[in-house]
Amino acid sequence: EPEVTQTPSHQVTQMGQEVILRCVPISNHLYFYWYRQILGQKVEFLVSFYNNEISEKSEIFDDQFSVERPDGSNFTLKIRSTKLEDSAMYFCASKSGSSDNEQFFGPGTRLTVL
Amino acid sequence: GEDVEQSLFLSVREGDSSVINCTYTDSSSTYLYWYKQEPGAGLQLLTYIFSNMDMKQDQRLTVLLNKKDKHLSLRIADTQTGDSAIYFCAESVDRDDKIIFGKGTRLHILP
Numbered sequence: 001e002p003e004v005t006q007t008p009s010h011q012v013t014q015m016g017q018e019v020i021l022r023c024v025p026i027s028n029h030l031y032f033y034w035y036r037q038i039l040g041q042k043v044e045f046l047v048s049f050y051n052n053e054i055s056e057k058s059e060i061f062d063d064q065f066s067v068e069r070p071d072g073s074n075f076t077l078k079i080r081s082t083k084l085e086d087s088a089m090y091f092c093a094s095k096s097g098s099s100d101n102e103q104f105f106g107p108g109t110r111l112t113v114l
Numbered sequence: 115g116e117d118v119e120q121s122l123f124l125s126v127r128e129g130d131s132s133v134i135n136c137t138y139t140d141s142s143s144t145y146l147y148w149y150k151q152e153p154g155a156g157l158q159l160l161t162y163i164f165s166n167m168d169m170k171q172d173q174r175l176t177v178l179l180n181k182k183d184k185h186l187s188l189r190i191a192d193t194q195t196g197d198s199a200i201y202f203c204a205e206s207v208d209r210d211d212k213i214i215f216g217k218g219t220r221l222h223i224l225p
Contacts, residue, residue: 004156031211043202045212056211091156103213105156
């Protein structure tokens with residue numbers, strides 16, 4: 001069964017460093033998302049992406065964040081200068097079409113900022 | 115604003131029914147979801163219900179929606195050890211594509 005994959009599973013970085021979290025959505029999907037979950041808190045929407053541009057972004061998704069689909073398979077989330085409060089589990093999701101209700105989630109990348 | 119609330123923990127004996135409750139605030143919610151997260155895994159969609167429905171049943175799972183009270187519940191019949199996980203209630207609205215999640219209810223199965 002096709003699935004969303006994410007790498008790495010765990011990333012440790014120093015405050016101020018740039019990180020890139022990688023996702024491979026399901027191959028025929030057109031809509032892509034990033035969510036995050038700070039430990040003990042809710043899963044929060046960050047950004048949605050369709051047709052090579054951002055469809056919607058939350059207040060969390062400030063200038064430090066960017067997303068890219070550099071080729072036909074990867075979908076990346078970049079944090080330019082990480083802060084301690086960026087430590088969280090980051091989930092990528094994808095869905096096939098606008099009428100489709102199900103977003104398929106990856107297993108997540110745990111980001112730890114020291 | 116949009117908010118989804120659910121209790122954080124539930125313990126149930128194996129073989130009993132589990133009922134996980136959730137409340138939401140956005141009256142324009144169109145879709146209401148239950149996601150399951152097992153340790154080390156992603157969020158798996160268990161079931162969803164349209165806001166114009168009251169109930170949806172799928173094998174051992176029953177979803178009840180009280181739109182007036184903005185209350186959603188998930189009943190798992192004959193709870194088994196494999197049901198041990200975190201269950202997230204979530205909503206989305208037509209105008210938005212994003213999903214709004216609750217904090218998740220950790221279901222613990224007692225032998």
